[in-house]
Amino acid sequence: MNDARAPSIDVSGLPSFAFSHRSPMWWGTLGMMAIEGTVFALTVATYFYLRSHSDTWPMTARPPDLLWGTLNTAIMLLSAVPNHLAKRAGERYDVPGVRLWIIVGLVFGLAFIAVRVMEFAALNVRWDSNAYGSVVWTLLGLHTVHMVTDWADTLVLGVLFFTGPLEGKRFVDVSENSMYWYFVVWTWLPIYLVIYWGARAL
Amino acid sequence: MKPLIVFVVASAMLLAGCEREARRFDTPANNQTASEQAQRASPLQPGASQGGPVRDAFRDKSPYDGNAYAVNQGKQLFRWYNCNGCHSNGGGGIGPPLMDAQWKYGSEPAQIFQTIMQGRPEGMPSFGGHIPEDQVWQIVAYVRSMSGQLRKDVAPSRSDTIYAGPPENARMRLVPQPQTPDQPTPQGAR
């Protein structure tokens, strides 16, 4: 295949970025989500493992208060809206739209991080009280870490959209950032059920 | 400059690390240094009573304040020798609490050593001759860890037991209160 005169495929006409599964970054993000999803799943499994080994649940503690957690679930679900709009704006190369909806998303983010602090207070147990306390603190802590990091990512991306320099693949970043935001929101639902209802009914 | 810093940091780690992690399996001989004998300050003794005085602390410093393994052994012995019976995990009960800042008979390692060896009036038995002095020093180090007197990376962590409250390595360092004047320094302790 080192025949100089052999015909070749000229790729210079191809686009220089692409959305969704065509983009390598999408696969990278997917990989991250697979890893973190596994961590969440294993922590939930740990929760039920410990629960199955204990006669009383939530051991000596009171179940966590529902108010803040439920409120946060609502906020997070709502935040999917600006998130979706940011994604759409990104895929339309609509810079003002991206700026707007990222800012709205960040506001939602601030809201649910603030409420999250209240959630920890409402767990009614310390991490070092018993194994139940340890696992719910870990579960809530893990999700909080993802919330905060995702919020920070979004912030950086948002700032970049004001300062520049911008190039086409930044719109792909917006799209993937939204995908990750979805991940953080959707994974919360099972975790919410486990933390708040695993200690009650189920 | 940079290599110097590296060297300093490294040797600091070396010293800290090595002392913290050392496991000494050979029981050091008891204090053989000639020192005046201290009288037992308590009629009580574990097991059958022994006559005669007990030894003084042969040093002011605790040999084990920096040794995590020895402190951990001290914690085990604190349970085995039923110190818990009166001091219940340092919280106090029949005996005074050990995790607070109050030190009736002094917070210095040598003073704690003497307290254990001689015993004290009002019920603290005299363990001198019933526990090898090396183990007494281990218990001394552990007792000091109860009120946060030891480094955090040396003090023991939680045990696999039921115990409410923070483990020794999570406790705040309390500044020992000076002894109350009505408690004369027991002879031997300095």
Next chain:
Amino acid sequence: MVPPVFGLCLRLVLLAVLALLLASLSDYALAATPIPQAVHDALDAMGPQASHIASLWNVFLAACAAVFLAILAVLLYVLWRTPRADGGDVPDLSSLREAEPGPQRHVTRAVVVSVLALFALVVASVFTDRALARLSLADAVNIEVTAHQWWWTAKYVNGGPSDSFTTANEIHVPVGRPVVVNLHADDVIHSLWVPSLAGKKDLIPGRSTVMQFRADHPGIYRGQCAEFCGYQHALMGLLVIAEPPAQFETWVQGQRQSATEPTDAKALRGKAVFESSSCAMCHAIQGSLASAQHAPDLTHVASRQTLAAGTLPNTPQDLSAWISNPQLHKPGTNMPATPLSKDDLEAIVAYLGGLK
């Protein structure tokens, strides 16, 4: 990439030097096994459990050896028959064009055979498992074994509370009677393994496990801890002494008694020293002031074969050597060296030597 090796080499050099010094200077006193006659071999089965497993072993060994040799034979045949070639030779690409029925048939056959063989092995394994579970437990001897770092407590619980008694590091069982051992761990995970009598079972803190076996021949069977449990995992032995039922009963009767009162002055002094020194802080001797539970119960220590969980033979010399410096024989053990005058030491040895 260099530093770790460098650091390691340095450490190892220091280590080697140190080791040579130690080896030359120190009187390292780990004795040869005190009970050379004790059986400890998984294939030398002395009871139904071990022999079930031993026969399963033979099945597996035969099957696996056959497969292994078959594959080896094919490989050698290939090496012997196939023509040689060189990197320069043009590759044979015919397989890209037409199928290879011959090799396909062989591979398929080999796979089918392997599947069948594996299935047979699974069945054999499951049946052995059932056989192990079906040991008759009628009129069993019940023992509570608790593992500590690094020794064993054995409590015989047949009959009422008054009949139960505690011993350490050595259990006697009657030949032909099933034994049910309830296993507990006092500190970390241990595992009880008596190869000639049964497979091993873990002792896990917070859980309790059971081990059932029967000894069909009188003899001494060596067991030991099989799960890494710290510094002296290597020297955590347990003796199982299988003896005829009558003999076993007399042993039980003896163990139920509290310690024999010493008669001669030396032993009496030994008892006094034992009770008033650090010995009594950890050990128990029924019928004396010593009642602590943090070390082996010494009520009938003289009737045992070994000291320190199979570390030393139970002779007066070894006993006094052990008491005067346990760390020399079993580095890391929880027993400290007790400073005793020569007379006191001899007295204690005399006293303990009398506790048949």
Next chain:
Amino acid sequence: MDRPLVEPPARGSDAPRLKDGPPPGSAEARALDETWADPPGFFGWFCPVNHKTIAKRFIVTTLAFFAAGGLLAAVMRAQLSRPENNLVGPDMYNQLFTMHGTTMMFLFAVPVMQTVATYMLPLMLGTRNVAFPRMNAYAYWIFLFGGLMLYIAFFFNTGPDAGWFAYVPLSGPQFAPGKRVDFWAQMITFTEMSALVEAIVIITTIFKFRAPGMTLNRLPLFAWSMLVTSFMVLFAMPAVMLASTALIMDRLIGTHFYNPAEGGDALLWQHLFWFFGHPEVYLIFIPGLGFLSAIIPTFARRPIFGYTAMVLSLIATAFLSFGLWVHHMFATNLPELGKGFFTAVSMLIAIPSAIQIYCWLATLWTGRLNLKTPLLFVLAFFFILVLGGMTGLMLASVPLDLQVHDTYFVVAHLHYVLIGGAVFPLFGAFYYWFPKFSGRMMSEGLGRWSFWLMFIGFNLAFFPMHLLGLHGMPRRVYTYQAGMGWDNLNLASTIGAYTLALGIFLSLVNAIRSARSGEPAPADPWGGGTLEWATASPPATCNFHRVPVVYGRDPVWEPPPPGAPAYVSGLAADSREQLVTTVLDALPDHRISYPTPSPWPFLSAVATTILFVGSIFTPWAIVWGSVIVAVPLVGWFWPTRREAAEHMALEKQP
């Protein structure tokens, strides 16, 4: 600045720029070499993103750890050479075997496979770099720092001493005072993080950066094995990270995951650890299978037999390997029924391996053999690994396992499996690809000497251990008493171990000598069929001056049909640009501008190290540490105007 985005410029293909396409030697080819070169100078040394540079360092690092682990083993074998030996005491011995297991598992076996892959895959797939080259660099740096941390700790008498499996409660807060276990657990965080990042890099490289025409159905089997391995990494390694994090929390902030008294459970650790631990064995073993599938066709002078069966076997192995972790826990009090299930699965997993072994044998049988050193190491696999597989079947059976579990029988088994299944193939691969790495051939003579010493030494070292186990010798004992009947077998084993070490040392000598003065290697010294042999030895900085187009599973053996396009043209030659292809059919999809050398991965790794090491001593390190980490990460992401301008110049919207 967003105006050009509102109305995209027609710039791109028609802009007067240097485009690749012309053959080696042309100005464009020289420009490519220039473009993809590593930065020069001392500071440049911290910035490379070229997969070959990173992988070379990575390989050397892992081999250095391999040597270190081997030295530890040498001391252990010396200690066990005679009964009641006094070379090292229990404290040091426990550190030695813990460090040995930890090093071999976490610092050698898994990373070395991934890093050989990050070197070879772009060459095999016909692309110019791995996906996410900066992540790749980051993965190397944190791996290096994590490994160094562990050995520095060991050097300071803080070596972990609870075993590489670190069972609680022995590794827990009450029974492992000091910081030894914490350093171990944090090393897990480092290396697993590195492995996870590499897994993502490998998956994306294989999915998106294959040369046009290399459909998944034409993917080299080595690439398949790494793809499967990487997916296993994604789902296995989180388990051990969770377990070790819980352990650190138990030790540092007093959580109760493993404290039975407060509702925790000691077996929880074993479940989590082995849910990772058993797949771990297979993600060491499967790349080994990949090496075999790469080497055998070349030296049998024919394409592999049963490609599809091979691929399916790999995938089956991956799935099954998640279903047999409990066979490490047969001696605990788990339900008997469950144990039966795990016995069945543990035996079932032998089938896919058997299928592959039979296919290789068929390939050898129907081929013509070129008996060079790489093939010798491969043939040893059939002896050693098969024997290890057989003992594996015995361990899968509950009753047999109850006898041999935690004895030297298991030590023998796992070394037969791992050394036979991974290390011998790895050495084969090393001899096979060394000409590609270095541009020089290794000495056949030394190679054969090394092989036979290793083969004989290995069997002499480990076969006696089977018998020792059956005769009642437990694992992890720092010494044993005379009169147990274990003396001679142990002595033989020690002699064998040192012979094995000598053999490995000879290979090292061989590598160093050949790298200096070996005879220059042609592009394709063995007459191999995969793409790495289509480029120079050692490859140019850009791997291929002209990205090839693929028409078969062995592109070098199956050249393009007359008139069909043989290569890709039109990628920028004066700027880093890569061709992205579709996942299944590898059709040209789009071009992307590629990351340039950067210090940020190194700096981020330093920051991460500060965070991790700090959190061994105080939980607050998580808080201030994240701030320290955030800074370089933002710097990493933030584009410079020069880069952006360059990308804009090449930009073309979909």
